[in-house]
Amino acid sequence: MFNAINTNNDDHISAKELHDFMASNFCASSSIAACQDIIAEFDSSQDACLQYEEFLNLFMPAANANLRDYCLYGRRSAIPGRPLPASVLSVAVRILESEIRYNSKRSAGQAQLAAHPDHEVRKSFDHFSRGRFDISIPSLIEILESNGFFPRAEDLEAILRRCDHDADRALSFEEFSEVTEGLKKVEAPAEDNEQPKESSEKKEEAKTEE
Secondary structure, eight states, X not given: OHHHHXXXXXXXXXXXXXXXXXXXTTOTTOOHHHHHHHHHHHOTTOSSSBOHHHHHHHHSOSSOHHHHHHHHXXXXXXXXXXXXXXXXXXXXXXHHHHHHHHHHHHHHHHHHHHHOTTOOHHHHHHHHXXXXXXXXXXXXXXXXXXXXXXXXXXXXXXXXXXXXXXXXXXXXXXXXXXXXXXXXXXXXXXXXXXXXXXXXXXXXXXXXXX
């Protein structure tokens, strides 16, 4: 599956390759931006691509260790070099489509939270972490249950594999902020040949004096 998406064989999957894979398998809801959002969910190395280990977190079972090991190491009937069956490709595309829907719903939730007059990310983090420097799994379970949501093991694993970038099985303030606030857009630096206005004005003054 990884090789089927990684068409240029450079050992990482870009947003364009993910988009091309979905488009070639009849997914009309895909876009480069949506694929960038999918990659950002699992990109622990923060290089805007999916390495193989990151790719596994997108497609492999997280909470069921036995099923995960079977998928990775068990005997398979697939013959190396043979194209993947259409049924496999179809399920893969459905997983990616569900990621797009999830990201859209979460973005709507983040916007709703940002618009709330009482929202302060630091206060929310301190409430979830009980004053600690990170949100532990027991603290996360406690706060979720106190608000009427009783998470299963797979729910907690899903939260961790999306948000716990340093794999310490806890959420730091930065990781929590990314969940509630979203990724911050970084403006592109100015071009090297772009000169400050003040500098050009000095040049004009020098020409006038001459």
